[in-house]
Amino acid sequence: MLPFSAEALFGQFGQYNSAIWPAPVSAFLLGALALWLLFEPRANSGRIISGILALFWAWNGAVYHLAWFSEINFLAPMFGIFFLAEGAVLLWFGVVRDQYDYRLGRTLADWTGLALVIFALAGYPLLAAQLGHVWPETPFFGVAPCPTTLFTLGVLLMMQPRVNWPASIIPLLWALTGASGAWILDIREDWSLLIAAVLFVPLAIAKNGAALR
Numbered sequence: 019m020l021p022f023s024a025e026a027l028f029g030q031f032g033q034y035n036s037a038i039w040p041a042p043v044s045a046f047l048l049g050a051l052a053l054w055l056l057f058e059p060r061a062n063s064g065r066i067i068s069g070i071l072a073l074f075w076a077w078n079g080a081v082y083h084l085a086w087f088s089e090i091n092f093l094a095p096m097f098g099i100f101f102l103a104e105g106a107v108l109l110w111f112g113v114v115r116d117q118y119d120y121r122l123g124r125t126l127a128d129w130t131g132l133a134l135v136i137f138a139l140a141g142y143p144l145l146a147a148q149l150g151h152v153w154p155e156t157p158f159f160g161v162a163p164c165p166t167t168l169f170t171l172g173v174l175l176m177m178q179p180r181v182n183w184p185a186s187i188i189p190l191l192w193a194l195t196g197a198s199g200a201w202i203l204d205i206r207e208d209w210s211l212l213i214a215a216v217l218f219v220p221l222a223i224a225k226n227g228a229a230l231r
Contacts, residue, residue, distance in 0.1 A: 024203040026090055028155040031162070034086050035154040038161060045074065045160025049139050049169060056132070056176055059121045067120050068112020071170055074160045075105035082163060097195075101163070104188040111185065118185070119178045125228065127221040131175030134214055138169035146207045164196045164208055171214050174222075179229040181222035190215050 035042065048070045055063040079101030088094035112118040122128050142165040146156050159165040170189045174181055197212035199205045 024199075024205060027199075027203065027205075028151055030086065030090060031151075031157055032155040034082065035156070035158065035161075038081070039154075041077075041161050042158035045077075045158065046139065048073070049135075049159055052173065053135055053139065056120055056122050056135070056173070062116075063121070064119045065113050065116055067173065068108045068118050071173065072105045072108035072113065074166050075101050075108065075170070077161060078163050078166055079103075079105060082161065097163075097192075100188050100191070104185075107185055107188075111182075118182065120173055120176050121178055122176055123178055125221075125225050127175045127181070127225040130217055130221055131172040134168050134172030134175070136172075137210065138165045138172060142168060142207060142210065145210075149206055151207070163192060164199075164211055167192045167196060168210060168214055171218050175218060175225070180226045183222070186218070186222065190218065193218075 052067045052070050055067055060066075079098045083094045083098030083101055087097070091097075108118075122132060138159050143156050143158055147153070151157070157164055159169055167189050171186070171193065174186050174189070193211040193215040196208050197215070200208035200212065
């Protein structure tokens with residue numbers, strides 16, 4: 019059992035989105051920039067995309083989990099720490115050390131990653147609205163954990179030449195955690211998190227294996 023109901027969760031999303039507006043618009047524009055760079059890489063694309071992801075995870079850790087979600091869930095501070103840790107990993111290895119290269123390749127992992135990115139940007143909020151979670155209660159990409167996780171898993175599948183497992187662990191863990199809401203609270207759009215995690219692991223293993231040949 020969870021210490022909150024679906025109604026309480028989406029009621030809080032309504033208050034949260036209203037309070038942080040227009041942050042969801044800014045997040046969408048940054049996500050669109052990252053998507054463009056995946057198609058048209060530049061010299062500092064890896065740093066820019068990593069910086070965007072790091073910002074999203076830090077925001078969700080500090081603003082969503084610690085400042086908002088903690089009001090209805092005693093586990094939120096722990097979640098916040100994990101999200102901040104993921105942001106730190108992306109910032110250090112992706113921005114400071116410039117070790118992450120992202121671009122759309124030709125493997126099944128890359129094309130699946132692209133599908134997840136597009137779904138996180140547009141498909142997830144549209145599906146949520148279709149299922150009754152309309153503005154301002156819609157969880158938006160970049161400022162809400164679940165669509166942000168979907169986007170991140172998609173981008174990580176487009177890492178070249180190999181998927182980085184240390185950067186993938188926390189998003190995968192949250193995908194499984196978030197998917198529990200699909201089961202316990204009947205948040206049907208969050209079944210996409212479980213699907214993403216189930217697809218991610220074998221595709222990443224296959225891509226990394228091919229890179230070693």
